[in-house]
Amino acid sequence: MTNIVVLVKQVPDTYSERKLSDSDHTLDRESADAVIDEINERSVEEALKIKEAGEGEVTVLSVGPDRATDAIRKALSMGADKAIHVSDESLHGSDMVATAKVIAAALGKVDSYDLVIAGNEASDGRGGAIPAMLAELLGVPQLTHARQVTVEGTSIKVDRETEDGITHVEASLPAVVSVTEKINEPRYPSFKGIMAAKKKPVETLTVADLGVDAGEVGLGSAWSTVLEASPKPPRTAGQRVEDEGDGGSKVAEYLVGQKLI
Amino acid sequence: MAEVLVLVDHVDGEVKKVTYELLTAARALGEPSAVVVGAPGTAGKVKDSLASYGAAKVYVAESDDANGYLVTPKVDALSAVAEQASPAAVLVAATSEGKEVAGRLAIRLGGGLLVDAVGINSDGSVDQSIFGGAFSVKAKAAKGTPVISVRPGGVEAEAADGAAAEETVSLPAVDAAKSAKITGVEPVVGGDRPELTEASIVVSGGRGVGSAEKFDVIEKLADSLGAAVGASRAAVDSGYYPAQFQVGQTGKTVSPQLYVALGISGAIQHRAGMQTSKTIVAVNKDAEAPIFEIADFGVVGDLFNVAPQLTDEVAKRKG
Numbered sequence: 001m002t003n004i005v006v007l008v009k010q011v012p013d014t015y016s017e018r019k020l021s022d023s024d025h026t027l028d029r030e031s032a033d034a035v036i037d038e039i040n041e042r043s044v045e046e047a048l049k050i051k052e053a054g055e056g057e058v059t060v061l062s063v064g065p066d067r068a069t070d071a072i073r074k075a076l077s078m079g080a081d082k083a084i085h086v087s088d089e090s091l092h093g094s095d096m097v098a099t100a101k102v103i104a105a106a107l108g109k110v111d112s113y114d115l116v117i118a119g120n121e122a123s124d125g126r127g128g129a130i131p132a133m134l135a136e137l138l139g140v141p142q143l144t145h146a147r148q149v150t151v152e153g154t155s156i157k158v159d160r161e162t163e164d165g166i167t168h169v170e171a172s173l174p175a176v177v178s179v180t181e182k183i184n185e186p187r188y189p190s191f192k193g194i195m196a197a198k199k200k201p202v203e204t205l206t207v208a209d210l211g212v213d214a215g216e217v218g219l220g221s222a223w224s225t226v227l228e229a230s231p232k233p234p235r236t237a238g239q240r241v242e243d244e245g246d247g248g249s250k251v252a253e254y255l256v257g258q259k260l261i
Numbered sequence: 262m263a264e265v266l267v268l269v270d271h272v273d274g275e276v277k278k279v280t281y282e283l284l285t286a287a288r289a290l291g292e293p294s295a296v297v298v299g300a301p302g303t304a305g306k307v308k309d310s311l312a313s314y315g316a317a318k319v320y321v322a323e324s325d326d327a328n329g330y331l332v333t334p335k336v337d338a339l340s341a342v343a344e345q346a347s348p349a350a351v352l353v354a355a356t357s358e359g360k361e362v363a364g365r366l367a368i369r370l371g372g373g374l375l376v377d378a379v380g381i382n383s384d385g386s387v388d389q390s391i392f393g394g395a396f397s398v399k400a401k402a403a404k405g406t407p408v409i410s411v412r413p414g415g416v417e418a419e420a421a422d423g424a425a426a427e428e429t430v431s432l433p434a435v436d437a438a439k440s441a442k443i444t445g446v447e448p449v450v451g452g453d454r455p456e457l458t459e460a461s462i463v464v465s466g467g468r469g470v471g472s473a474e475k476f477d478v479i480e481k482l483a484d485s486l487g488a489a490v491g492a493s494r495a496a497v498d499s500g501y502y503p504a505q506f507q508v509g510q511t512g513k514t515v516s517p518q519l520y521v522a523l524g525i526s527g528a529i530q531h532r533a534g535m536q537t538s539k540t541i542v543a544v545n546k547d548a549e550a551p552i553f554e555i556a557d558f559g560v561v562g563d564l565f566n567v568a569p570q571l572t573d574e575v576a577k578r579k580g
Contacts, residue, residue: 014510015529018392025398038511096374097367120357123510126391127376128357129364132332136365141441142332145357158441160331161505162357163458163513164272168445169331172438181511182504223373227386228399235536235555243544243562248570251542252578254558258540260462260519261486261575 002056002151002173004047005110006080007103007118007130010064010071011037014123024219025226026093027124029065036071039119041186042179044075047117049184050151057081059110063091063102069202076197077189083202084109090207093219096125100133102217105210107138109203113174115156120145120178131178141171144178263291263349264318266342268335268362270354271299272448274306278459279354281418283411284314286381291349293423294318296430298327298338308425315421322430330440332358336365337433343370343406350385350402355410356458363410373402379415379516379537393510393533413458414516449505453484457506460489462519463538465508466501467493467531469524469545469564473501479523482568485575491515491535493525509534523564527552544568 012018012032019028047058060075060083062068072083086106094102107113116138121128135142143149143158147166150157156175160167161182189197207214215221241250255261265287270277280295287293295316297304304321311319322338339351339362351366353359355377367374380388382399387409389398401407449456457463464486466479476492483490492502494509508515510533520538525531527543527550535541536555543556544567553559560567 014533018395020391020396020398096364096376100364100368124392125376126514127364127374128360129374129376132361133364133368135439136336136368139439141439142361143441144331144361157444163449163456163505164356164358165449166447167331167443168447169441169443171441175441223367223371223402223404224375224400225403226398226400228397230397232390232395232397235541237554237559238557240553240556240559240561243560243567245566246570247544247560247562247567248572249574251544251558251560251567251571252574254542255519256578260540261578 002050002054002114003112004050004056004115004117005059005061005107005113006043006047006075007116008040008044008060008062008071008075009037009122010034010062010068011122011124018124020229024093025229026219034067034070036074037119037122039121039123039179039181040075041078042181042183043117043119044078044080045184045186046149046179048079050115050149059084061103061106063099063106072202073197074189076200077194078187079193082200085202085204086210087204088207090214090218093222094217095222095224096127096130096133097223098217098221100130100137102207102210102212103130103134104137105212106205109205109210115151115173116176118176118178120180131176135176138176141175143169143171143175146177146179147182149177149183264294264346265291266339266346266348266351267293267295268339268353268359269295269297269307269311270356270359271303271307274299274303276307276310278418279413281314282413282416283352283354284311284316285419286411286416287352288315288421289381289383290385292317294320294346296320296322296339296342298322298335300325300328304427308427312423312425313420314418315423316425317423319425319427320430321427322432324432326435327432329443330435331443332361332365333440334432334435335362336369338430339366340369341430348406350407350409353410355412360410363408367408370406370408372405372408375400375402375407375409378409378411381409381411390537394537412516455487455489457489457491457513458515461517462486462488463491463508463515463517464488464521464523465491465493465525466496466523467525468495468499470496470501476502478565478568482521482572485572493531522552523568525552526550527555
């Protein structure tokens, strides 16, 4: 019996134009299409695979505004059993430290878990540290950037892949895992799955329900503050030439002129 | 002057370039102190090079367990030093592991976490470049010790003299129930090429390369320039080149001095990973390819004609 909690984040689609709001420099959620982060489909897939190999339950946990329910439903339609949605106005503008604390508190609302599975890095903030911070708060091992996960009884083995290469790590459960793009190919929700997802239980919790003080989260209480934010002037096209048999030499001349070679 | 802690990024005592960038960036805030975490004997190998980039102190946290567990020994070492030194900030490389070390340390110290900085200012604020370089942000820690991860290549390393006075730090015993044990390591076999995120020149190939065998043309140009090799998602998905070399939103973000894009159309996905490069050169058969919109120098032509000629020209100039 392996009980798994999958962390899911709704993010602005990387194929749309992403912006920060002018007023408080937080993410402008209205400007872009909102989707479940691609990496989280892989997190859900991995959780389902582990469940299907034995026995267990997969709970989706998402912290985000009301419309994050779309991301949650997507995960449920893939086959997760139930969900917890932490949604509270006071969370607006929370930084990574506050977010990690809220997720840790929300995990306290799950009956028991053996494994927490997250994506290695969200495509919007790209902080790449929430799973590690969560492990720190929960006092459990982190097995992050996994491209392969093997659960055997109460122990877990992971092949971690980063710019340093592959590191084989192992620990005992409970543990926090994060997965990379290479972990698996996520399944498409079936029509039956989509219909079933509509009836699956989603528990909505506020910060107060978690026993977290609203004064510890949100923009005003963040451990870090954005002072300024501005769109970068777009790069402009420079010189362009047609290759007339001397294209390589022309590039070389340009690079010499720029003192690059 | 306040101390600024810098976690030394190294592989078995071989210091990575980003460490010198961190030591340089640290000088904006105070006096850099290097923190070395590794197997016994590591500090002896790295001390001289740390001194030549201005490390006033070198905290040495050596133990057999240091390389035996994931991430936590580095967090233990930094938090132990931070408690005694009360630093103005702690700097870590914004690598996969570095970001995790920084995140955990911020939780442990109750510090403000600033991720992937591309510059550090003397008022304590940092510059960040987000959404694949589409937005510039200035941010600051609001409370606690700032814990800052700095993007490799974001700051240029400058040599400076440092005393590199050694101080020993004793690492607490690893709590195995709270850590993942490392049972094996397979380092990236990159040959003599520089690491993608550390390289000052990157030569990348895209769908236009056409096959895995033909990536040879990209590699030859890269080797003549002393560059790292990258690939677009299209090239990786087509099986032309291994995924660890993918540049883009879902791969690595690079900001080298020079980025050469060969047979890459320049989809927004790819641009997010390379548009902060200082200079961009593009070669593509399609005059309408979006890569030309951001290229400082573009050649409309066949990469199989242009790249080998460029390789020869570079070789000639090197003599």
